[in-house]
Amino acid sequence: MSRNSQQMYFPEELWRIVRDYQIEYKKHHQIKFKDVTGLIKFHQEIKEFLLYENFWEKVEFYIGNFTYYLDQHFEKFFPEDIDRAPYEEIPLNKFYLFDNIGELLYRTNKSLLRKTLFYYPEVGNKNPEFFNYAYNFGKQKKKKSKKKLSSDIKKKCKKKGIRLTYTRNGKRIYKSEKVLRKQLANRS
Secondary structure (H helix, E strand, O other): OOOOOOOOOHHHHHHHHHHHHHHHHHHHOOOOOHHHHHHHHHHHHHHHHHHOOOHHOOOOOOOEEEEEEEEHHHHHOEEEOOOOOOOOOOEEHHHHHHHOHHHHHHHOOHHHHHHHHHHHOOHHHHHOOHHHHOOOOOOOOOOOOOOOOOHHHHHHHHOOOOOOEEOOOOOEEEEOHHHHHHHHHHHO
C-alpha cells in the first residue's frame, strides 16, 4: 500500500515563530554548564572574605589608572575619582574586573585565588603567572621507568624455550627478571 506524500501548508507567520523558537532553544542549550552550586558557594566565600577582613579597608583596587576602594557598609566598590572612572560603583560579585585582584588574593588567600582562576579565567589573563601557580598544586607523582630485560636473559630464555611474557587481563606483560632467572635455573 503506497501513500502519496502530501505537503502540509503552514502560514509564513507560523514558520517564523517555529524558526525563532529553534534558534533560541539552540542558543540556550549551547551555553556551557558551569558548576552553579560551586559558583554560588564561591561567591559567598568571596563576600565573607572581602567584608569581614579588616585588611581590605586600606587596600586600593585598580582598573587601569583608576583607583577604587571597598565600602563594607554598602558592600560595593566605589571610585576615588567619580567623574572620570569607568564605573560609578562595582558590586562585590564583579570583583574580577580589577587588575590587581590576582596579586591581592595571592598575598592573602591562595585557595580563593585558585577558585577565582577556575570560575573567572580573565583574572589569569591579566596575570598569566597565576595560572602556573593555580594548576601546579598537590604532590607531583614521579613516573616509574620500567627496566628493560637484558639481551643476555632474552637469548638464554629463547634457547631454553621460556616465554618472556604472560597474559593479564588480555594484555601481554613481560615477566620480571627475577622470575625469568628462577625459571632458567630450574630448566638447567
